[in-house]
């Protein structure tokens with residue numbers, strides 16, 4: 001690569017080369033509905049070339065010492081940091097996030113890359129007697145396809161790349177067609193730092209994902225997106241028995257007990273619900289408030305949420321038109337079902353037709369039956385139902401009554417009670433007294449139809465490896481690797 005990166009020209013990155021394509025398309029700025037830059041649509045031939053390069057690169061990359069890979073990853077983090085301002089601006093354009101919000105995503109991604117560079121999955125000695133030694137090794141799976149959605153295009157691309165690189169896998173990223181821009185630049189920046197074929201990025205149309213999931217030269221799919229697509233990916237991956245990581249949709253609940261400061265709870269819940277207009281997998285999507293504090297809680301919640309203005313702070317536009325229509329339909333369903341709105345109303349009341357952009361004002365629904373769509377489904381927009389409860393075990397049962405199990409938040413002062421409630425929840429994460437917290441060291445996994453496997457932290461690395469168990473009889477070994485010498489056979 002020539003070393004210069006411009007943030008208004010976009011290429012697929014194959015074997016460290018910038019590759020254009022006969023066919024192109026462009027994203028749309030969700031704040032203005034203006035066209036963004038053209039990006040190439042990868043062909044099946046492009047994918048085949050990338051897969052061949054990734055397999056070739058895997059031979060060397062996987063045989064490097066962890067410290068050597070770590071140096072490359074730190075270097076990549078430094079190069080991303082060098083372009084932080086341009087990446088932030090690009091992310092803000094493609095996703096509709098405000099600049100501070102976009103900046104925090106870019107920082108989180110760079111930090112994630114740095115932290116993962118320090119981790120590996122060490123061999124585990126299972127048995128070591130006079131005669132026999134048994135060692136389990138965790139060996140890199142091979143070529144990983146990272147398929148990502150549109151809500152966190154930068155951070156999620158890094159979340160696929162970092163554990164793969166740390167374990168010795170090579171990566172081909174496929175960003176959402178709605179938000180291809182920052183991921184393509186990750187590829188370009190990586191090409192300045194990493195050997196060819198280690199990180200490649202392909203933008204494309206709806207054919208590209210299915211080509212990847214059936215490709216025999218790809219060994220693992222690491223996917224973040226909707227549960228519906230996750231199921232298709234798992235079915236397609238079964239043809240070649242690819243490994244899968246699936247980070248899927250959720251319907252996260254917040255449980256507010258009566259012993260927590262009501263005003264503080266309302267403010268924390270409002271942020272965890274409406275940040276990025278609800279387009280966060282682990283945003284609160286059902287609010288369960290103890291009946292003893294319900295009225296007071298609603299007063300504070302309504303006061304907070306009515307101060308939110310679409311387009312200001314974290315009230316981003318909906319990222320794309322397809323999702324905008326889905327969100328509007330959810331508002332209208334609540335209206336048609338005759339549900340009460342404590343804030344907002346149907347889509348007509350919440351969308352300003354004279355303003356460009358996919359903006360919709362927040363809404364809070366109060367008397368929704370638990371069978372209603374707004375309680376059962378993930379709206380992925382700024383609308384939420386509030387429900388009441390009176391008994392701890394009852395609320396846990398109701399929160400668990402969903403096919404998904406991504407996360408939940410508990411607001412409770414009493415430590416024992418908070419712990420008891422948390423342990424009853426069938427979710428991959430539980431946050432106590434504050435939501436929306438991901439830490440690079442902590443595994444982010446899921447229960448039920450919210451996913452398989454996990455990401456973040458040293459524990460997630462094993463999902464990028466196969467195990468190899470070596471059993472050997474010490475007395476039947478000869479030569480320098482025999483009993484008492486250094487190395488695996490020591």
Ligand code: NAD
Pocket residue numbers: 147148149150151152174175176177206208209210213224225226227228229230232233247248249250280281378380406450451
């Ligand atoms: P989506 O499932 O529509 O698309 C995600 C990605 O999959 C895109 O890149 C898309 O092009 C690709 N894709 C679509 N069909 C495919 C196929 N058949 N084979 C291979 N790839 C295919 O999801 P979305 O609308 O972009 O994102 C929103 C969803 O993502 C929400 O449900 C949200 O909860 C979920 N999400 C989950 C997490 C998590 O960590 N659990 C994080 C962010 C978003």
